[in-house]
Structure formats: structure tokens, C-alpha cells
Amino acid sequence: TPLSPPLCPLLSNSVCAMLHDDSGRVPSSVSEDCGEVSASTVAFMLSSARMLGNAKKEDDCMRFLRAVSAPKLVGEMSYMTIGKEFEIDFIQERYSTMVIFASISNALITGLPVHRFRNIANCKFVDLLDDCKPVSPVGLKEITNRSILRVLRWAYKYDKLLVLKEYQSFLASHQGKLLFNDYQLLHMANRFDFPYIRREILSKIRTVEEYFAFRANENYRMQLSDVDREQFEVRGSYMRRGAEERVKLDDNFYSFDFHSGCTFEKSCAERFTELSKEEEDEIFEKEEDMYMSGFNSEITGISF
Secondary structure, rough: OOOOOOOOOOOOOHHHHHOOOOOOOOOOOHHHOOOOOOOOHHHHHHHHHHHHOOOHHHHHHHHHHOOOOHHHHHOOOHHHHHHOOOOOHHHHHHHHHHHHHHHHHHHHOOOOOOOOHHHHHOOOOOHHOOOOOOOOOOOOOOEOOHHHHHHHHHHOOOHHHHHHHHHHHHHHHHHHHOOOOOOHHHHHHHHOOOOHHHHHHHHOOOOOOOHHHHHHOHHHHHHOOHHHHHHHHHHHHHHHHHHOOOOOHHHHOOHHHHHHHHHHHHHHHHHHHOOOOOHHHHHHHHHHHHHHHOOOOOOOOOOO
């Protein structure tokens, strides 16, 4: 069912905040010209830069908008409107991805049949994912049972960080967990590097008994790759050794991300951008509302 919420005007959201780019500094042109960063000032700067042919100033605006914190700073609907008015591809890609998630969430809420990968009997999830041909979310008119996997593979192939960030948020949400089980989520967390999801799943396994229970499930062999299992066994070997030697493993062990070779805190912060703990908590607390709120969708059908 198409989603058609009311559109917010472009200049409705003004946020007095500065955004750090990849170098850790606010783009000089943005900070000098804007004073405070808002949707109106960014739109004005971008329009002026294009009109005057100022490539550097336009590049500063694009770096601002490409950062994962930008939608929060200027406002979701204002961010989407800027993307449409200036035909910015990475904003349109993120927008189209969120439409997919909103459509799936709406289908789950209204009781429409939705394909749940977690319920597939004898599912060889790694092979299924390998068979999904990458596809851009832009221009999709119908969501099929594999669309969510195909777009994910596309985003990872072309390193679309804004889209991948939305995927991590959706898969970590209640709706994502209705579609995928922990083994499927762990494989995607390792394969596409979603440290938040990896931490969430592995943090539930804190005893040798829980480790063996996780391994005993048939999904351990059916839905994880060899690399997934190898990494899990490295973690498990320390747990077994600790139990054998009656050594209690402390929080330093459980907070270590063996996939990235650093702490989960570091891998989460560095995957997309530097976020404070308060910002990270706020993002994941409101994710369900974000994907249920609706957007100016172009999806005309959902076929699961």
C-alpha cells in the first residue's frame, strides 16, 4: 500500500549544531558562511554554489549532507526535500531505502503477508544471500521477498554508507528481528560489518552453557558461513578455557569485537562516523518510530 504522509516544508527545521566531516572538522565554507547549520542555510549555500559555479563550496555542502548525522541535524523531511530539489543521488538512495523499510513495517502492522526469512525451514541463508543480485533501491515499484537482500548487497558493493547505516538501524529494530533470526543477523553483521548488531547478539552469550546452546542449534551450521563459525569459535575457546581454569572473564573480554580486532565501542564508532554514546542511544531508541512514520513513497506494491 503506498505511503503518503504530509510533506514538511524545506525551511521548517533549524538546528543550531555543527557537523563533523570525515577529517573531524566542520567544512570551513559551511561554518564560515552559515554560522549555524540548518536546512535553509545549506539549501541556500548549495543553490548559490551551483549558480556561481563554485565547485569547492558545492563539495563542502555535499560532504555535509553525506555524513550520517546530517539528516538528524537538518530534519528528516527537510533532508529528503533537499535531495529531491537538488537531485542528489545519495539522498535519493537513502530515501528509497527507507521507503522499503517503511513499507515492510506498515505491512507487518496491518497484517499483510510478509516473507520472514527466519521461518524458512532448512534455510541455507548464506547461499540464498549469494543468489540475490545487487540492485539499487531507486526506482523500485514493487518490493519482493528478496528486495531487502538485493539492496543490501548493492549498498555494500558500492560502499553506500548512508544506506548501510539505515540497514543497521532497521535490522536492529523490532521489525528487523521479525524477519530474521539471530544466526541470519549475525551473518549479515559479519558480512556487511554491522558492529552494533554483532555486539547485540554476542552480548547475550556470556556463559559456556549459552555458548554450547548457540552452537547446538541447527541454524549454526545451516545459516552461518565458515568464517562466521571460525570467529565464533575463537570467542568460544576463551570462554571454554576460562571455565576449565575457573577464571571469570571480565567485561573487557565481552566488550571485545573479534571481527574488527578492537572493542565494540570503537568498531561501532568508526563504522560510519564518530557518535557519542548519547547520540547512538537516541538513534536506536527512535528507530521504530522512524520506519513507521511514513514518507512520500513511490512503492505501489508489496509482494511477499
